[in-house]
Amino acid sequence: MKRRDFGQYCGIARALELVGERWALLIVRDLLVRPRRYTDLQSGLPGIPTNVLSTRLKELEQAGVVERRVAPAPQRGVVYALTPVGQDLEPAVLALGRWGSAQLGEPQPGDHVSVEGVTLNMRAAFQPGQAEGVTASWEIRAHDIVLHAVLTDGKLESGVGPAPEPDLVITAKIDEDALPSFRAIVTAAKSGLVELTGRKKLLDTFLRVFTTPRPA
């Protein structure tokens, strides 16, 4: 397996050699949220050819970014997860996501949204400066998407699924045929198109702590 390189001794070039190929960073994005199986990745990345997914996983494994685990006793099967090196990609992925979010136009017909995507876009929107000292937890729901954000003294933990004891559950009322993207959720929240269960005042906190800078 010969790697095509850029012939530059440079951190950026190296990064692109390791995770710059098509679909690679989207695989990493999904794995940043939680370990996934082959078919999970496949369905979370609509349009990825199966052989490309297979190839990428091998390359990422060889690059030391992804780890292939054969799950043990109970639910056996293969699970892909990020190595510590792979997890170190999070700041870079979030930075890219911030920039990309500002360049998002309207959803194209055929676009999909995954929980992983929404979770990462939420993390990208996180403003540590606005969160200092804040402790609170949210559960966010839209269509069939459920995720949570837990702030503990300004530190963020986030992931898929319900929060254990959410201070506030935000259910965004998004049009049946519209996409439940993070942006759409925030827009809904700003317009009051949400159902709130819990400490309703924490909605403003949420909107302050998770801010997508307006696209120019």
Next chain:
Amino acid sequence: MKRRDFGQYCGIARALELVGERWALLIVRDLLVRPRRYTDLQSGLPGIPTNVLSTRLKELEQAGVVERRVAPAPQRGVVYALTPVGQDLEPAVLALGRWGSAQLGEPQPGDHVSVEGVTLNMRAAFQPGQAEGVTASWEIRAHDIVLHAVLTDGKLESGVGPAPEPDLVITAKIDEDALPSFRAIVTAAKSGLVELTGRKKLLDTFLRVFTTPRPA
């Protein structure tokens, strides 16, 4: 010109659609340092096929990342520069560069180093926390590479070429046949393999402010 997209309404996917193709971010890297002409880019990116450079520049222009300027009176010709949107990519490029720098092994035979690469790797190594309140300027030299870093009350300005009135000129003594990468420069500085002109105590400051985390 049909864009292949990822079918996801997600900031990361959007970013990859706009600047995720081969060579694109390296072009952006070079332009983050200074506007360049076609042939400058070509020689700074050894190995890029000319038709690919041409195609990328058109795509990046259409994406609103790069601007094609026909230079006026004196030195006429075409100059490529980043738009404000393109400049907003800097945090993402630096984050990728930080990660990639940690994954750099030894230079491969045939690897090149460009001033643009060194400059960006230096910016990626910048630790704002260590620079608070610091005002100083350095000129860094190695082989035929010359760049500068000017800290004004903790704010960094950096670029190619000599500094106007450098507080310290650091000339790294790097083996004739070794690459003058930023990493090599830092290594040389740590080993005292440098020639210093000016306020020699600022070498330690430099090393503290520009720190590449050790690769694991």
Next chain:
DNA sequence: CTGCATCCACTTTGATACTG
């Protein structure tokens, strides 16, 4: 079922040559 491998049409890349 999951986790791929194989096959094939199509597109992109890389290398080189050439032009206004």
Next chain:
DNA sequence: CAGTATCAAAGTGGATGCAG
């Protein structure tokens, strides 16, 4: 200087096959 033209090789997307 600033690209276009050409063409072989590699990579991608889509469909299908198949073992555990």
